[in-house]
Amino acid sequence: MNNSDNIYNLAVSGVQKLVPYVPGKPIEELERELGLSNIIKLASNENPLGPGKKALAAIQEILPDLALYPDGNGFDLKSALAKKYAVDINQITLGNGSNEILELVARAFLTPEHEVVFSQHAFAVYPLVTLAVGATAVVAPALNYGHDLDAMLQRVTAKTRLVFIANPNNPTGTLLSHSSLEEFIKALPTTCVCVLDEAYCEYVADQNTENSISWLKKYPNLLITRTFSKAYGLAGLRVGYGLSSPQLADILNRVRQPFNNNMLALAAATAALTDSEHIQDTIAVNAQGMQFITEGFKKLGLEWLPSAGNFVLVDLKKPALPVYDALLRKGVIVRPVGVYDLPNHLRITIGTMTENELFLQALTDVIQAP
Ligand SMILES: *Cc1c(COP(=O)(O)O)cnc(C)c1O
Numbered sequence: 001m002n003n004s005d006n007i008y009n010l011a012v013s014g015v016q017k018l019v020p021y022v023p024g025k026p027i028e029e030l031e032r033e034l035g036l037s038n039i040i041k042l043a044s045n046e047n048p049l050g051p052g053k054k055a056l057a058a059i060q061e062i063l064p065d066l067a068l069y070p071d072g073n074g075f076d077l078k079s080a081l082a083k084k085y086a087v088d089i090n091q092i093t094l095g096n097g098s099n100e101i102l103e104l105v106a107r108a109f110l111t112p113e114h115e116v117v118f119s120q121h122a123f124a125v126y127p128l129v130t131l132a133v134g135a136t137a138v139v140a141p142a143l144n145y146g147h148d149l150d151a152m153l154q155r156v157t158a159k160t161r162l163v164f165i166a167n168p169n170n171p172t173g174t175l176l177s178h179s180s181l182e183e184f185i186k187a188l189p190t191t192c193v194c195v196l197d198e199a200y201c202e203y204v205a206d207q208n209t210e211n212s213i214s215w216l217k218k219y220p221n222l223l224i225t226r227t228f229s230k231a232y233g234l235a236g237l238r239v240g241y242g243l244s245s246p247q248l249a250d251i252l253n254r255v256r257q258p259f260n261n262n263m264l265a266l267a268a269a270t271a272a273l274t275d276s277e278h279i280q281d282t283i284a285v286n287a288q289g290m291q292f293i294t295e296g297f298k299k300l301g302l303e304w305l306p307s308a309g310n311f312v313l314v315d316l317k318k319p320a321l322p323v324y325d326a327l328l329r330k331g332v333i334v335r336p337v338g339v340y341d342l343p344n345h346l347r348i349t350i351g352t353m354t355e356n357e358l359f360l361q362a363l364t365d366v367i368q369a370p
Pocket of ligand 1: 045099100123166169170197199230235238240
């Protein structure tokens with residue numbers, strides 16, 4: 001082949017159209033580009049407190065075993081999750097981040113004949129996993145920036161094999177009520193798998209009053225995904241999980257790699273589950289920071305979307321990229337959300353109080369600059 005571009009024509013048609021995920025800018029990259037130090041990153045919804053002590057200790061302890069393969073069934077972590085959420089071990093699928101669970105469900109259930117319904121402004125990985133397997137994405141318009149469950153249901157047809165819902169949603173932080181969600185799941189045809197992405201559930205204030213896990217008994221087509229990347233502070237290790245009926249879990253486990261979670265990740269996640277103090281501290285720092293940052297927006301006359309997560313979307317009412325760039329020059333990395341159809345907004349992860357103060361000062365300087 002002379003023209004090396006021809007190789008693109010050989011790829012699955014969905015992959016030809018696929019625009020790769022753009023992660024938040026890494027601190028090291030900005031350091032290299034601008035020669036800055038003391039950079040703060042509030043761009044990827046990571047835990048500003050870092051990993052918990054118990055997770056770190058577990059990693060230290062397991063280091064001498066690294067020559068061995070990890071437990072491909074993740075028995076200890078699954079047992080701990082099963083106990084915590086009162087589910088059976090065979091209802092759990094472990095993933096290399098919950099991102100992998102999203103990919104597994106797409107690979108296991110979709111063909112180019114199938115459609116996938118998700119919302120406008122929903123998490124960017126849903127179109128990626130859909131296109132990668134050649135299926136068709138059907139995007140329902142949002143309602144007040146959040147999921148419009150009626151509009152989504154209207155788009156479900158006999159071809160729809162998957163529906164993705166993030167609750168709370170990233171990047172908007174919007175939260176659906178449990179009653180409206182259950183109505184939606186109940187109304188879905190049984191030929192359609194519902195993925196309920198709960199990456200931020202630990203931050204939701206009413207999480208203990210009603211629990212989506214109880215729906216698993218009723219809906220064999222429900223898959224709940226959760227992660228250790230956000231509130232648990234272990235994004236760098238890549239651990240997430242799916243909770244579902246045993247049958248759905250069996251299907252996902254068939255397509256995953258045999259050792260998809262590494263040994264450090266398994267050990268740290270298992271220990272992290274017992275570290276309720278770290279989760280409590282995390283939630284407290286987030287609540288305080290959310291209050292502080294949104295008050296700062298108010299003083300600046302900026303509007304924002306009330307958020308149930310550890311991030312907040314601010315509406316600049318003008319193209320956000322110049323503001324994003326100006327913040328970068330001051331050593332503050334936030335997240336532009338143009339790919340989410342939100343060109344005038346920026347997403348800010350709630351940081352430590354010091355980070356929040358630095359961010360607000362930088363934003364004030366940028367916005368009030370002549
Ligand atoms: C961060 C995030 C995830 C996945 O994170 P992992 O690190 O792969 O577990 C999934 N869904 C949403 C909505 C997220 O914001």
